[in-house]
Amino acid sequence: MLESTKPANFIKAAMLSLSNGYADMELADLLTLVHSTLDEFEVYQGEFLKADDRKMIEEGLTEKIEKIKEDLLICQSNMTSLQKEKESVEVINTELNNRIGEVHVQVETLSVQKTQLETEIRAEEERIKAEQERIRLEQERLRQIEIEKKKATTFIKPTNGxxxxxxxxxxxxxxxxxxxxxxxxxxxxxxxxxxxxxxxxxxxxxxxxxxxxxxxxxxxxxxxxxxxxxxxxxxxxxxxxxxxxxxxxxxxxxxxxxxxxxxxxxxxxxxxxxxxxxx
Incomplete structure (x- = not known):
């Protein structure tokens, strides 16, 4: 465990030793402690810390390590939950993207159908217009026939007088x-x-x-x-x-x-x- 402990923890241990007043450390010794390896730190720890305090520090560190482990387990659990939520979100996102794609296809299909319907409507309007014109001409023709028939079968006053x-x-x-x-x-x-x-x-x-x-x-x-x-x-x-x-x-x-x-x-x-x- 000591092999994975960062140097910052060494500084904390050293300051704890100083705060408990075990000894006055020279600045050179403090700097040596800060920049020392684990083996060198153990030498200084044995020199400046009493056995009871060392035990108390170790117990405190052990408690903190356990707490860190618990926190790590919670983090891992949270990470698992977050991963599941992420996967769920990704599924939903995929479904939404698929739905959006389907909607785009439907929109394009409807657009094509709209264009076709508009073309058919215009053609039908032209057909109706042509039919109305044909009917109008036929009605006019029949009206003229009726007029000519009337002219051929009735008499009008030939002059004013x-x-x-x-x-x-x-x-x-x-x-x-x-x-x-x-x-x-x-x-x-x-x-x-x-x-x-x-x-x-x-x-x-x-x-x-x-x-x-x-x-x-x-x-x-x-x-x-x-x-x-x-x-x-x-x-x-x-x-x-x-x-x-x-x-x-x-x-x-x-x-x-x-x-x-x-x-x-x-x-x-x-x-x-x-x-x-x-x-």
Missing amino acids: RLTSGFGNRKHPVTKRTAFHAGIDLANSKGTRINASRNGQVIFAGNKGTYGKFIVIRHASGVETAYAHLSSINVRVGQNVSQGQHIGNMGSTGRSTGSHLHFEIRINGSAVNPLKYIK
């Missing part, structure tokens, strides 16, 4: 004799726009006796419309026209007493009352 003469027997404004009036007269200023009352094809466009400048349009199902006393004609024979299309201008050509439009509707060659058909 005041009704001055209705359909049926009347006193002629020029001859002053009662005669059958095959249409209606709508009066307005010269040049007022005249429109096609219904979709059809022009079968006559020119001058015709008492009608003056005259247009006849043939429609489906044996229906015709006629426009008389025009000041000008804007269509030609064979031309297809749409309901509401500008075909001429109001005037007072032919046998007429003033600017007006004489308008007729004929079904299978027979005149009918336009007021019953105009919408």
Whole structure:
């Protein structure tokens, strides 16, 4: 045990000897003691320490050694516990690192899935947008078909004007004799726009006796419309026209007493009352 004792313990033993007043040591002897080997220290110890004190010191040292051993055992136990805790922490740390790795993988997977979903959503939005546009165009096409169907099956008032003469027997404004009036007269200023009352094809466009400048349009199902006393004609024979299309201008050509439009509707060659058909 003495072989492993540090020199600092020698100094403590020497100072203990001095404090107990066993002898006055010369400075040279003290320095020799401090820097001596174990064998030399034992010589000085035998020279300066009494037997009882030496025994007491040895007992004290033995007690301290036992205490050190106990403390060492406690330290070893604590070290063992700390080692176990360290190993437990390392296990937990490893598990956490593994979990973090798994989470990173999941995050990367979710990121890829998010990108794929965003791409699919954009594609679906484009598809929906295209479908909505297709539906809009189809609805517009159907609306136009309905409009054209309406134009082909209904009649509109061909011009703006005041009704001055209705359909049926009347006193002629020029001859002053009662005669059958095959249409209606709508009066307005010269040049007022005249429109096609219904979709059809022009079968006559020119001058015709008492009608003056005259247009006849043939429609489906044996229906015709006629426009008389025009000041000008804007269509030609064979031309297809749409309901509401500008075909001429109001005037007072032919046998007429003033600017007006004489308008007729004929079904299978027979005149009918336009007021019953105009919408």
